[in-house]
Amino acid sequence: MFTKQLSTPLKLIKRCYNRVTPEIISSLKHQLGEGQISTSQSVREHHGKDESSIRITIPDVVVFPQTTKDVSMVLKLCNHNEIPVIPFGTGTGLAGGVSPLMSCVSMDLTKMDQIVDLHVEDFDVTVQPGVTRKQINNYLKDYGLMFPVDPGADASLCGMAATSASGTNAVKYGTMKSNVLNMEVVLADGTVIHTAGKGRRSRKSAAGYNLTNLFIGTEGTLGVITSATLKLYGIPEMKTSAVCQFKTVGGAIRSTIEVIQNGIDIARIEFLDEMSMRLCKRYSKLDYMSEEPTLFLEFQGSQKTIEDYIELTSQITKSNGGGEFMYTLKQEDTNQLWAARHNYFYAVLASSPNKKSYTTDVAVPISRLEQVVEEAREIINKSGFLGPIAGHVGDGNFHAILLFNPADAEEVQRCNHVAHEISKLALRHDGTCTGEHGIGLEKKLILPEEVGMESVDVMKKLKMALDPKGILNPGKLLA
Structure with a gap:
């Protein structure tokens, strides 16, 4: 493809x-x-x-x-x-x-880029499809509000709904499926519908079919989203970012699992393997870190809550072979850390300017994560491709970015095969071939294997x- x-x-x-x-x-x-x-x-x-x-x-x-x-x-x-x-x-x-x-x-x-309606007291906003995630959060910050779903790019909010996007905050706030209350959609014949009823924005409803979630993730194949009503959240009292590096991938993944299992209300917990860290250090000037498997974390809440979470998390990482647990309250340090994570994709591309990328996007139950990441690394190493691994491990979602020469037909075919093998690996462990990027063209042939032909027939x-x-x-x- x-x-x-x-x-x-x-x-x-x-x-x-x-x-x-x-x-x-x-x-x-x-x-x-x-x-x-x-x-x-x-x-x-x-x-x-x-x-x-x-x-x-x-x-x-x-x-x-x-x-x-x-x-x-x-x-x-x-x-x-x-x-x-x-x-x-x-x-x-x-x-x-x-x-x-x-x-x-x-x-x-x-060009449909208007913020249509904001209800501060109800924590919701209605936007047109040209409004992006950065635009809405710049607008909301004066009200003490935010929209938390954050794919790395400054994507349009309705486009994010169309692909069921998520990002680094999903472990705490959920994906687009959890954060859309209503949508205006234009169908193929020009009919305009409101998936929850015109003007409706209640947090719950038992009124008929869930048409809102029906259209989320359909990638423009069922209708054109022309507005979306979104849930908002208060900006946290405090945010603290932290970093911990490990000698092994397994130590980082096990720490992630234990953080979740211990009920720590983590806002973000992101994993980068040693290859990813090497590329990020070079691209984003993270000179104070080594080239080892790394967790980026963020805690939100009151000072006392954050202190407790940091203490417990540092104990967990230490027990799994983690090095120094470094955290910061400085906004500039936090901004640099998360900018580096969001620019990870571009760091990988910059490492090989003459190559193209295939970004895998699997997600598995968190208890299977360590095994699947290790097996994915084995598949990539055997293939000979450069394939750094990173992901939103708090919800079991990770990406391997495979770099290939687009002028070499045999290499293109092998890259396709490796990506397909990683998708099949996730399915064998009760997971999905796409945690957040969608099916598009890249994964349409594996969709029947994931959901079953009976479900695909219903979709058709x-x-x-x-x-x-x-x-x-x-x-x-x-x-």
Whole structure:
């Protein structure tokens, strides 16, 4: 599914679609206006990829709707003419979810960038799809509030809902599935729905099917999300970041498991193996650390609570062979530490500028984590690829980033095989092939093995019911 395998995903498209003709482009310009349409080569190329290595083709035209009505009009036109549409946010995905497979319209939602409604006393906010996680938190900080879900990139919030994103805070606050109360979604035929009812934002409901979670993680294949109502949280009284390094991967993983099992309300607990630390030290100037397996941690709460957590956690890490347990209250030190973690992906890419990356994304029950990480390392070492491992180990999710030469067809094929083996390893241990990046194109062939063909058939029936002409992001998620 990389540059040298362009035919693979195309064979998975069983429908025939119409091309975007000059007449269609003219109709789009008439409906939206000249300024909201682009056929520029550079704009189209930007919308033909995400952060993954998948490059297949580019859209014929990019539209920039400014309202839900605009989105509805575009979908009605494309549905009537059986033309594929791919919703596009910030393009920071890692599974090829926005990569076109054929002639299509790319729908860039970044101009819908309004914070629609904030209810400070109820801890919720409604945003349009162009609002990003950094933007919302900059806005909320004056109110003493935050939105905690934090994938490494400054992703759009509705895009995060579309891929069921999470990040370093998920061990405490959960993923997008736990933090969306309602969504406005435009269906393939232009119908606008509100998944929990228009304006509804209660924290619980037993009213019918859970349509909100139905659309989360569907990667633009069932509808286009045009607003989301999100849960908010108070900014903690205090935050303390900490680092502990280990001689072995097992010591770091066992410490993570024991921290969770002892009921420590950890906000973040991130793991980087020795290869990851070597690359992070070089990229983010972490000169005070060695190149050993490392845990990055964050504690939140009152001073007394944090002191207790630090004491207990340091005892746990020491009992598992951990070195000095270093912690800081200085904001600049905390910022550097978590910036290094969030920039980890780019640190890996910078280590081999002429190579591309395949980022695996498995998650397993935490009791299986040590064994799965060690077996994943064995698979990578036998393959000969550079493959640092890091992850959100507090919830059993880790990533191996495999670097390969895109010009070498045999190497591309081997990389695909290694990634597939790591996914199968997670499934053997009751886990998943994707903890947070989604299926996209990269993992669609293993989805039936994970959830069963019966479940995939149900997904296909839902797709057929909501998008009978199959125009929404065709070829993604479901083979």
